[in-house]
Amino acid sequence: MTGDSIGKRIATYRRRRGLSQAALAGLIGRSESWLSQVERGVRSVDRMSVLLDLSRLLHVDVQALTGTPWQLAPNGAQRADGIEEVRSALNQYTGLLGGSETIPHLAQIRRSASDAHSDYQAARYASVMRSIPTLIADADSALLHAGPDDREAALSYVETYVVASKLLTKLGVGDLGAVTADRAAMAAGRSDSPAAQGMAVYQVVTALLRSDQVDQAEQLAMRMVQQLGPLVRSDDPALVSVTGALWLIAAVIAARRTEQWEAESRLAEASSLADLLGHDANYAWTAFGPTNVAIHRVSVAAELGNPGAALDAAAAVDLDALPTGLLSRRAQVNLDLAWAQSQRRRDAEATLNLLAAEKAAPEAVAQNIVAREIMRTMLARARRGNGDALQALATRAGVLD
Structure with a gap:
């Protein structure tokens, strides 16, 4: 069964707040006609920032509008396996409390971090999640035993914590995404590398954006x-x-x-x-x-x-x-095109773009709430007998049971 759309949830909470469509639309800088179309399922909410504004004005969590755990997955997916293992690794505080006497080889840490970055860019998020706890432990230990001028240890640490933050932020684990980005930024100062410092700050910016x-x-x-x-x-x-x-x-x-x-x-x-x-x-x-x-x-x-x-x-x-390997980048183009085509009510073309995105990076599509809402919108206006490919895609994405 198709769950309630975001539009229906917005209408429910708007009425509970005693707001007219014209009043709420004006508060978010949209027209009454736009909000009416959203609530009727004719069009989707087209920007994540609009969802955040609506949740604030309606005095509800974003999860109440999206129907998905926003804190854990702002792009609409379920809680990812392995998060608690990452949290445990981060809570070891090796720099203060000490850790393993075994000093990992810096070359191996950087190779493992490179593999994790490659997997992330290919949208193999589950694989990255499995690797992060060991990577964190090794990078922490290497930095603990390094001298104050050990540039390679600092670079290994930055690369490890940047990829950890990328994944955690993507999956909506905001607290850990911010922690890992901050640790990367702090270590970047020891690296004597403007590029590493820029990498770390970029990730802090991304974490800040995800938390609005x-x-x-x-x-x-x-x-x-x-x-x-x-x-x-x-x-x-x-x-x-x-x-x-x-x-x-x-x-x-x-x-x-x-x-x-x-x-x-x-x-x-x-x-x-x-x-x-x-x-x-x-x-x-x-x-x-x-x-x-x-x-x-x-x-x-x-x-x-x-x-x-x-x-x-x-x-x-x-x-x-x-x-080669930048599959999540490829998928993003198709996701943006699917949104644009659905706004033009060209649902066949939108479906083809969603399928292309899924083929390139299925985990990236599964993590994208806009893609899920596009599917709900098109399912609501699909004619009987049409949209079999869309229905199959929506089932795989968890939009349909």
């Missing part, structure tokens, strides 16, 4: 690009890539604020750095390059709530130019 601390995220991202900008050189591709990635996330933040001009300005800064890099790459695990800038143009248009611009931007994206 948009002001702090924006301030930190902009301070970091201003600090790194004068250091950028063509012979340091990692630093070029990290700085470019920070401009991209800053563009998404501007779009979340509906500041179109600022978003486009920041995309232009990232594009200049992509031109300096000269090719699509994956330095410092950023996936940065001209194609990733093009992908972010699609995402920015989607964040601005402009399906036409998203479709136009997608026409310039050549996914085959991406380095």
Whole structure:
């Protein structure tokens, strides 16, 4: 059975608060017609920030609107296995209480961290989760036994905690995502590497965004690009890539604020750095390059709530130019296109894009609440006998029992 849509839940809580459609729509900067369509299931909530605004105004948790555990999985999935093991590893506080006398080889830690980053970018989240506790224990032990000037130990620690934070933030474990990002940032100062410092700060920005601390995220991202900008050189591709990635996330933040001009300005800064890099790459695990800038143009248009611009931007994206293994990046384009097509009521095309995203990165689709809501919206308006592929996809995604 299809569960209640987000629109139906919004209508229920709006009435309980005694708000008219016109009043609530005005408070979130939307039209009464838009809210009416959402509540009737004609269209979906098109931005995550709108869900957060609605939950605040209706005095309910986001979970009450989405029907899924927001704290554990803001993108709509169930609690992931292995979280408690990660929490236990983080609570060892090796630096204060000591740990194993065995000193892991730094080269092995960095190889394992690289494998975890590769799995993360391929949306193999369960595999990364299994590896994180051991990685954390080894990185902690290596840093404990390192000297104050041991740059390699600090770099190993940063890479380990960055990938841990990426995964935990993606899965919505906000407290642990913030803790791991903060530890990476603290160790980055010992690394004497601007690229590592940028990597760590990028992850703090991401964790802040996931907890809806948009002001702090924006301030930190902009301070970091201003600090790194004068250091950028063509012979340091990692630093070029990290700085470019920070401009991209800053563009998404501007779009979340509906500041179109600022978003486009920041995309232009990232594009200049992509031109300096000269090719699509994956330095410092950023996936940065001209194609990733093009992908972010699609995402920015989607964040601005402009399906036409998203479709136009997608026409310039050549996914085959991406380095091998960046499956979650590929899936994101299809997810943004599915949203845009569903907004245009082109449900067959939206379904094809959802299926393409699932083929590329099934775990990424399973973690995306917008994808699930698109499915609910299209199922509600599907004609009998049509949409068999959509129904099968919705069943796999847990939208249908």
